[in-house]
Amino acid sequence: MTIFSVYIEEGCITCDACEEAAPEVFEVTDDTCFIKSDVRLDGGFDRNDSKSALKKEVINTLSDDIFDAADGCPVDVIIVVESQAVEEKEEDEVPVIEVEASIEVGITEEPLEVEGLDAFLTTGDRTLNVFFGSQSGNSEELAAKLAKNASQYGLEGVVHDMDGFDINAMASMKRVAIVCSTWGEGEMPDNAEALWQAAASSGAPRMDGMSFSVLALGDTSYELFCQSGKDWDKRLEELGASRVVERVDCDVDYEAPASVWAEESLTMLSAIDDSGNLHEELIDAIRDLVSGGVAVADGEDGFTIPDLLAKEIEVELSVFRYNPHERTSGTDTWLCSLKGHTTLLDALRSIQRTHDGSLCFTDGSSHDPCTALLVNGRVTLPGSTRIDRLSNGRPGPVMLTIEPLPGYDVLRDLCVDFDSLLKKRESASVWHVSKTREAVKSEQGIAIGPMDASKAVELHAMSNHAGPQVIHACSDAVAYADTYLGPSVCLDLWARRCDPRTSDKRINAIDATLAGTDTILAETDIAPFGRQPLAGRDIQAALSSARTRALEVNGFNGRHGKHVWWYAWTLKSSGKVNDTVLYRQVLGPLGLLSNLSSGVTARMVTGFTRTGGKMVNDILALVAPPAGLGKMPRQFNKRVDNHHEVVSIFNSLDRRF
Amino acid sequence: MPIRFAYHPGNAAHSSAPEVDETMRAVCRTLGIELIDLPGATSCGAGILGQANRSLQATLNARTMSMAEDLGLDIVTPCATTAATLYEDLNMMKSDLNLMGAVNSTLEKTTGRTLEGTVRIRHLLQVLVEDIGLETFSKKVKNPIRSKLAPYYGPNLQQEGLIGGDDVFDPWYLESVIQCSGGIPVRYPSRTSSAGTPGLFSEEQTVLRQSATILSEAKAKGAKMVISACTLSHGVLDIYQGKASRSTGLNTNVPIVHLSEYVAFVTGNFPKRLAMLKTRLAVIGD
Numbered sequence: 001m002t003i004f005s006v007y008i009e010e011g012c013i014t015c016d017a018c019e020e021a022a023p024e025v026f027e028v029t030d031d032t033c034f035i036k037s038d039v040r041l042d043g044g045f046d047r048n049d050s051k052s053a054l055k056k057e058v059i060n061t062l063s064d065d066i067f068d069a070a071d072g073c074p075v076d077v078i079i080v081v082e083s084q085a086v087e088e089k090e091e092d093e094v095p096v097i098e099v100e101a102s103i104e105v106g107i108t109e110e111p112l113e114v115e116g117l118d119a120f121l122t123t124g125d126r127t128l129n130v131f132f133g134s135q136s137g138n139s140e141e142l143a144a145k146l147a148k149n150a151s152q153y154g155l156e157g158v159v160h161d162m163d164g165f166d167i168n169a170m171a172s173m174k175r176v177a178i179v180c181s182t183w184g185e186g187e188m189p190d191n192a193e194a195l196w197q198a199a200a201s202s203g204a205p206r207m208d209g210m211s212f213s214v215l216a217l218g219d220t221s222y223e224l225f226c227q228s229g230k231d232w233d234k235r236l237e238e239l240g241a242s243r244v245v246e247r248v249d250c251d252v253d254y255e256a257p258a259s260v261w262a263e264e265s266l267t268m269l270s271a272i273d274d275s276g277n278l279h280e281e282l283i284d285a286i287r288d289l290v291s292g293g294v295a296v297a298d299g300e301d302g303f304t305i306p307d308l309l310a311k312e313i314e315v316e317l318s319v320f321r322y323n324p325h326e327r328t329s330g331t332d333t334w335l336c337s338l339k340g341h342t343t344l345l346d347a348l349r350s351i352q353r354t355h356d357g358s359l360c361f362t363d364g365s366s367h368d369p370c371t372a373l374l375v376n377g378r379v380t381l382p383g384s385t386r387i388d389r390l391s392n393g394r395p396g397p398v399m400l401t402i403e404p405l406p407g408y409d410v411l412r413d414l415c416v417d418f419d420s421l422l423k424k425r426e427s428a429s430v431w432h433v434s435k436t437r438e439a440v441k442s443e444q445g446i447a448i449g450p451m452d453a454s455k456a457v458e459l460h461a462m463s464n465h466a467g468p469q470v471i472h473a474c475s476d477a478v479a480y481a482d483t484y485l486g487p488s489v490c491l492d493l494w495a496r497r498c499d500p501r502t503s504d505k506r507i508n509a510i511d512a513t514l515a516g517t518d519t520i521l522a523e524t525d526i527a528p529f530g531r532q533p534l535a536g537r538d539i540q541a542a543l544s545s546a547r548t549r550a551l552e553v554n555g556f557n558g559r560h561g562k563h564v565w566w567y568a569w570t571l572k573s574s575g576k577v578n579d580t581v582l583y584r585q586v587l588g589p590l591g592l593l594s595n596l597s598s599g600v601t602a603r604m605v606t607g608f609t610r611t612g613g614k615m616v617n618d619i620l621a622l623v624a625p626p627a628g629l630g631k632m633p634r635q636f637n638k639r640v641d642n643h644h645e646v647v648s649i650f651n652s653l654d655r656r657f
Numbered sequence: 658m659p660i661r662f663a664y665h666p667g668n669a670a671h672s673s674a675p676e677v678d679e680t681m682r683a684v685c686r687t688l689g690i691e692l693i694d695l696p697g698a699t700s701c702g703a704g705i706l707g708q709a710n711r712s713l714q715a716t717l718n719a720r721t722m723s724m725a726e727d728l729g730l731d732i733v734t735p736c737a738t739t740a741a742t743l744y745e746d747l748n749m750m751k752s753d754l755n756l757m758g759a760v761n762s763t764l765e766k767t768t769g770r771t772l773e774g775t776v777r778i779r780h781l782l783q784v785l786v787e788d789i790g791l792e793t794f795s796k797k798v799k800n801p802i803r804s805k806l807a808p809y810y811g812p813n814l815q816q817e818g819l820i821g822g823d824d825v826f827d828p829w830y831l832e833s834v835i836q837c838s839g840g841i842p843v844r845y846p847s848r849t850s851s852a853g854t855p856g857l858f859s860e861e862q863t864v865l866r867q868s869a870t871i872l873s874e875a876k877a878k879g880a881k882m883v884i885s886a887c888t889l890s891h892g893v894l895d896i897y898q899g900k901a902s903r904s905t906g907l908n909t910n911v912p913i914v915h916l917s918e919y920v921a922f923v924t925g926n927f928p929k930r931l932a933m934l935k936t937r938l939a940v941i942g943d
Contacts, residue, residue, distance in 0.1 A: 375826075376826045376827045376846075377826050377846060377847070377849050377850060378825075378826040390827075392824035392827040392828070392829060393824070394829055399827070399844070401846055403846070476812065476850050476851035476853070476867065477851070477853060477856070477860070477863050477867065480853075480863045480866035480867050480870070481860065481862075481863040484863075521859065521860075522860055522863070523856070524851065524853035524854075524855060524856025524857075524860050524863050524864055524867065525812065525851040525853055525854065525855050525856060526704065526855075527704065527741065527812045527813050527816075527851065527855075528812040528850075528851050530745070530816060531812060531815055531816045531817065531825055544704075544707065544708060544711070545711075547708050548708055548709065548710075548711070551708060551709065556709075558859070559858055559859035560859040562858075563705065563858045563859055564705055564706075564708050564709045565709070567702075567703075567705045567706060567709075568706050568709050568710075568713075571699060571700050571702070571706060571717075575697075575698075575699040575700065576668075576671055576672070576699065576700050577668050577669075577672075577700045577703070578672070579669065579672050579673045580672075582858065583858075586858040586859070587858060595900075598899070598900045598903070599899045599900065600896055600897060600899075600900055603895065603896045603897075603898070603899065604673075604896050611676050611680075611914065611918055611927070611930040611933065611934055614675070631673060631674075631675075632673070633669075633672040633673035634671070634672045634673075637671070637672065638671075640696065640697050640698060640699055641696040641697035642697045642768070645697070645720065645767055645768040646699055646717065646720075648767035648768070649713070649716050649717060649720065649763065649764070649767050649768070650713065652763050652766065652767055653710060653712060653713045653716060653763060654709070654710045654713050656709075657709075
């Protein structure tokens, strides 16, 4: 029997006995004992919980000393793993992995050899240590997000607050990601100061086995922009750690660059093996694997299962193109063979990388509303939409028509300018203006404004959407109505209007804005919101309620109000809508004359290509033409059976009509 | 044994679109569908009444749907707006039992009726594809129209859950009906977009632009005729076609018929009207 590995269990009393017996192997720290990195295959410096194998020369020369140390341990926490207990491994053995790129647009390749990659991503120590130095919470939030997403890359993300962390423990880590903000004039956040001082000191341990990446948060309005992140990046390199991804410095709008950094860092750190070696040959395969969409399972624990078995499907991508310099537009079509779990965003990235570098689209995180596109008329977040989910299940290639979001100026290809929306929001002052109101005190003595739970739920439903950019594009009318402020502005105004915290003065101002012709009354059809997955019934209902309020403020006057009022009136009168009454009452004499001269009336009478129908529908056709002539609607409706029931319902619920 | 449905003709079929009602009855006779009229049924409100009073619209529709429940039948309609409005109100009540209770309370007080919520709402298109079946339908085709034809669904019908197994954004039911009857369906982006019909009287310029886009896109794909599953949109796309073209400068000159008209013609009904339509098809164009 030979030694394979040695590790330390919980309960070390730091008596130094082991260090005296085998100083080459054991190092007693303040609260436990570590297995030295020089003797381990993984190069780590910790208690060796992962049971990393010892180097061959160590086993050959120091086995007796290790056994002596174990025997002499008064609390028996030194556990020697002998070769019988585990499968024997060669020292320099690395898993045999055969990987081929799985997603290449336009080329159907051999299926991915996932077994080797799967083994690589699931065996050994796959810990990713994410440190945050945070003052306002942004870094902490990003660190948590990174750790959560690490599971998609076969990594186990562990978040560490820098505050109180031991620099020696940090030095033993193999994969480290640092998210650190800068405070004041280039200073470390409070929670990072102590660890930084330890790292910056001359006595800091070497970090030769570590692979790292740094995300620096800062503000360009300060002279020492992202200085803390820069300091960490430089110091870790000085201590021997290997940088796997170049540091990214973020300004106050950090989400998009942070997202790109996170994706790249997770890919690279995932390709680091137990021994700290980077497997470059796996990087593309890991990237492809993850971009294929690792689905989150429905279980409560949120574990992830790689969806590797999605079939390849044929996809015909018709992409809108626009060149602002030449002022030309058109459509480019690619016939691709893609894994079903490929996201639409990755398909576009692949096209851009392999076929057409000039293709423009907005890249970003999977839930970034600025990346949204119109796919077969569906407003879609391409980073979170799998190709196979866009299939209608019919035989033949999946046909996807990809267009820029409607309602915005197109900058180039699929990129649009959201500036117009921002200006509309600004002009409508969608901001919250509170009124002074009574508060109650929480158990902690903090004053809070109470809100009825059902009201809170109602307000949440109105604001729980993919983003104003997306809601704006869900309207079928917004692209055609020049002065219309758009549904997202209306929705925000309505949410403020419904908010009990809003001041009375502000409510009156919102009412006046909503009742204007450029807000919700300019929306020609609210039905499209209900069917758009990124909007939905709640948004549709909220916009409908906003419209009702606008009509009430106007006293059902104007064309909008008259249309609704006379519709209700005719329905109450006969149970059926009377088109003639609507036509006459809403358009008025001028409107009727306009339609007479524009040919609308003529087409209505003749029916144009509509077929059938009597030429004379009503006696009035003879005395007051064109009423009742041809396809003109009837002047009078026959009442529905039991019409009194209809009247009774009206009288019970709404006596206005 | 014929398939039986309670029949709601929609909002305009009694007045400005009588051809829809006439052809719907003929289609159902041909395909072995028995329509049971609901003489007491009211207009569905088309979402317009709902803008004034949501619960009023729901209560009126609950009354109509309870009539079908009394007959033990599902409701069929050729009007996409009516199908969608009834479906939305029914689902809203089924998912909000407080609302259902309030509606039934009013309904019982005023009419003596109550709604159970067991009725289903079906559009003619869904019945054709799912109840009759495309194979059966294709055997009934006598007068195929062998041209490029553009399907128009509109946004009301294309709601998740309303149109059975069809895809809401990349539908194929109407295309399948066209193919089964000898036509060649064309694919164009705005086939499920709104024509803006509810805003016709108040936001005419916007509606004209929306309508012109739909018609010009269909025409640009070579369509000789548009087939609409929506009665109200059908009317707007037909009557305001010329005005839309003059307003936008787009080429919108294309005939448009309702789905029920189209199916009636290809199954051998109203041969004189079909002849007239074909003559119009021959003379309309660029």
